[in-house]
Amino acid sequence: MELKVCGMRDPENIRSLISEVGPDWMGLIFYPKSPRNVPDEKAAHLKEFPVKKVGVFVNETEQEILKKVDQFGLAAIQLHGMETVDFVKELSEKTDSELWKVISVGPEIDWKSLEGYLPFVSKFLFDTATAAHGGSGKRFDWEILKTYPFDKGFLLSGGLDEECAEEVLDLREQIPQLQGVDLNSKFEEAPGLKNIEKLINFKSRLIHSGTNN
Ligand SMILES: O=C(O)c1ccccc1NCC(=O)[C@H](O)[C@H](O)COP(=O)(O)O
Numbered sequence: 001m002e003l004k005v006c007g008m009r010d011p012e013n014i015r016s017l018i019s020e021v022g023p024d025w026m027g028l029i030f031y032p033k034s035p036r037n038v039p040d041e042k043a044a045h046l047k048e049f050p051v052k053k054v055g056v057f058v059n060e061t062e063q064e065i066l067k068k069v070d071q072f073g074l075a076a077i078q079l080h081g082m083e084t085v086d087f088v089k090e091l092s093e094k095t096d097s098e099l100w101k102v103i104s105v106g107p108e109i110d111w112k113s114l115e116g117y118l119p120f121v122s123k124f125l126f127d128t129a130t131a132a133h134g135g136s137g138k139r140f141d142w143e144i145l146k147t148y149p150f151d152k153g154f155l156l157s158g159g160l161d162e163e164c165a166e167e168v169l170d171l172r173e174q175i176p177q178l179q180g181v182d183l184n185s186k187f188e189e190a191p192g193l194k195n196i197e198k199l200i201n202f203k204s205r206l207i208h209s210g211t212n213n
Helices: 012-023 038-047 060-071 085-092 111-116 142-147 164-176 196-211
Strands: 002-005 024-031 052-057 077-079 098-103 123-128 154-156 178-184 188-190
Touching: 002 012, 002 188, 002 196, 012 024, 012 038, 012 098, 038 154, 052 060, 060 085, 077 085, 085 098, 085 111, 098 111, 142 164, 164 178, 164 196, 178 196
Parallel strands: 002 024, 002 178, 024 052, 052 077, 077 098, 098 123, 123 154, 154 178
Antiparallel strands: none
16 A cells, blocks of 8 residues: 655655655655745755655646646646646646645535546545635545546545555455555644654554555
8 A cells, every 4th residue: 555645845854754754755845835845955865865755746837746746856747726638638748757646525526526546646636625615624425436447546635544455455445446645734833843653553453453565
């Protein structure tokens, strides 16, 4: 099971994350309205950290996304706004980084509306729909994912906390396309500063309740 820890930006906290938790992905948020936004002056410090980085963007221009890909060495681009299939297709022609499309989940999902993204994205990420786009700390009703009709893998996101590791593993038993989890505000001391103990605890619950592969 893949582990993404999102909303990182503090170098000391990142060092601890890498050495003590070892996530598969570290999320850097490039959305000025987010309290976890990575400001430009942090750029020099973050690129060299030995972990795969995913940049989180909300309705950003292609030019700005590609600039950040270079600046931070982003292995993946997480599109967390209203990006259209055409936008994603064009972006896919200009970068080798993985593209992830976020689906903001409300009471229903029109699965057909996701079909156009399939050739261009490496995975979907399902997050709770909110006005702030992400980082809400709120879960959506996971039942809706049991009707997921595609083979493409996805990450589960939105309000995941220390207590839900076993539930996630149960869900994965029923939906093998559930490829990993995205952890954020429920593991924070303050926006952008993660509690490493909580992350270690979550990871060990994932491993000891099942397998983390
Ligand atoms: O975290 C933010 O502040 C944020 C703001 C706007 C767009 C995306 C944002 N976060 C991206 C993520 O991938 C989060 O991990 C995801 O929204 C889940 O957050 P949480 O509900 O706090 O676990």
